[in-house]
Amino acid sequence: MLGISQPRLFSDTSSCNASIRWTMIKKAFKYRLYPTRPQQRDLEHTLELCRQLYNAALQERRDAHRKVGKTVGFYEQKRWLPEIRAGLPEYRGVHSQVLQNVIERVDKAFQGFFRRVKEKRKAGYPRFKGRGRYDSFTFPQAEKTGVKLQKDGKRVFIHGIGSVKVKLHRPLEGRIKTATVKREGDHWYIVFTCEVEPKPLPPTDRAVGIDLGTNPHFLITSDGETVEAPRYFQKAEERLAKAQRELSRKKKGSYRHKQAKKQVAKLHRKIANQRRDFHHKTARKLVERYGVIVHEDLNILGLARSRTAKGVLDAGWAQFLQILAYKAAEAGRQVIGVDPRYTSQDCPVCGYREKRPLWVREYTCPQCGAHLHRDIAAAQNILARARAEPAGMGTAWAVP
Ligand SMILES: [Zn+2]
Structure with a gap:
């Protein structure tokens, strides 16, 4: 709902900060x-x-x-x-x-x-x-x-x-x-x-791709960094699950049911606040370090979810990407959404495509021999899509 201006000037990274027109942000x-x-x-x-x-x-x-x-x-x-x-x-x-x-x-x-x-x-x-x-x-x-x-x-x-x-x-x-x-x-x-008024950060040419995960692995970057949901947040989610089980055992309309319902609602709100806080912190760190941040386009991901390994969409992602977009706009950074299809199947070095079962986290590409970590490879493919280059051209991206 916030007025987010989407900067797009990625092809020319050297001047990526200079060419953004400053508009007021909400x-x-x-x-x-x-x-x-x-x-x-x-x-x-x-x-x-x-x-x-x-x-x-x-x-x-x-x-x-x-x-x-x-x-x-x-x-x-x-x-x-x-x-x-x-x-x-x-x-x-x-x-x-x-x-x-x-x-x-x-x-x-x-x-x-x-x-x-x-x-x-x-x-x-x-x-x-x-x-x-x-x-x-x-x-x-x-x-x-x-x-x-x-x-x-x-x-x-x-x-x-x-x-x-x-x-x-x-x-x-x-x-x-x-x-x-x-x-x-x-x-x-x-x-x-x-x-x-936007507060631009000093310009940087560093670009990153991010692959969104599910709890507790919130995201993984093309640089191989994993961001996990904080422990207290995971604990709160466990408490919520417990409170929900207790609620389901109480008789509807009873005083205890009412109390249990209140408790569940309270935990829900607490978790929502913690999640938002965590999203803000994570977004800030990315925006401070990178000039360009590339992620999966959730609209396309939603349409293609049966074809991706992501399954049901995580409700938290949309909020995180919204926060990321406006923090980036404020700092004069670029955020780009790309088509996420096949990003978890393609080899970022040679482009070889193969579907693998979910439990395969690391593998060796049968075509070029690169040793790859599934999610990092996906994040690298996501970054490469924004560069609009065939994956792997001119860049050594394989994980050693
Ligand atoms: Zn390969």
């Missing part, structure tokens, strides 16, 4: 909110009003689509908002831009649906949001709607809620564009997206 900052009890009630109430509006807008579009085969669009629905605010006084307390954003979310849900239909993927018709299933509201133009930090960043003013205590665990940068208030379990957060 960066997200998420902070914990500490609302008072009455503020919590107001936040809950705002979410509930937004949820009801979302469902009403969805209902209308469904009806129009099914009964008349017509589509009611975003602008048409947006025009009724003043009427809603006039007729239903409780909506007057919610900023009109927040309500517009709700309508926009319905629109986005439909756009996604139509796109999936067009691509002949599993479509999934936009669904109604049940109670407790609507967790955030957004001020699309935070400055205009009066959302701002107060008292040296100790509080934030939110329209319709008031001045809420906030903890800025890292400084906010740039100009605030949007603000989203979010509920996660019992906690409240505010996420600012800001426009910041």
Whole structure:
């Protein structure tokens, strides 16, 4: 969702930093909110009003689509908002831009649906949001709607809620564009997206290919470096699996079931935070060291997954690549996605292609005799694809 500009100038590595045009980049900052009890009630109430509006807008579009085969669009629905605010006084307390954003979310849900239909993927018709299933509201133009930090960043003013205590665990940068208030379990957060100036790192010609793995091997580079998920993260995942087993043994509707469910949700959130943290650290290390980072294109990988050894797509990869892309844009580095097909079968030295069972980690190429490690070879092939050279030309890439 963040505006990522994709630089592409790989053919000329010597000037790879010089030729990138600097545009502002968007960066997200998420902070914990500490609302008072009455503020919590107001936040809950705002979410509930937004949820009801979302469902009403969805209902209308469904009806129009099914009964008349017509589509009611975003602008048409947006025009009724003043009427809603006039007729239903409780909506007057919610900023009109927040309500517009709700309508926009319905629109986005439909756009996604139509796109999936067009691509002949599993479509999934936009669904109604049940109670407790609507967790955030957004001020699309935070400055205009009066959302701002107060008292040296100790509080934030939110329209319709008031001045809420906030903890800025890292400084906010740039100009605030949007603000989203979010509920996660019992906690409240505010996420600012800001426009910041890119901070280019000193240029480097070093390029790397990365092969994405599955837990605990997160990725392996064409230089032969393995990045593993941290131990505490693996431990947390084990605890989650245990909590899920316990949940499945409790009787539905019972107090213990409810408690176990809470516990599972809490662990889920903890793991999601740890994972994001790990993704940030890993991406930062790569961006600091390499001028060009080449990875598998997940869209193609998704389509071709039956043909790759990767099996089911790891949900974490998409987030990692998104973080990597915007960190790279900020630092003036290039990130390139390439077609991943056959990258784990081809010999990076001579190009000989052979399918091998998954358990074969190391092998000797029957054609050229190079001794190869499966994942490093894949990462080297990924790098070579971005170079648009036949694999192995002019470069000694075999693992000694
Ligand atoms: Zn070979």
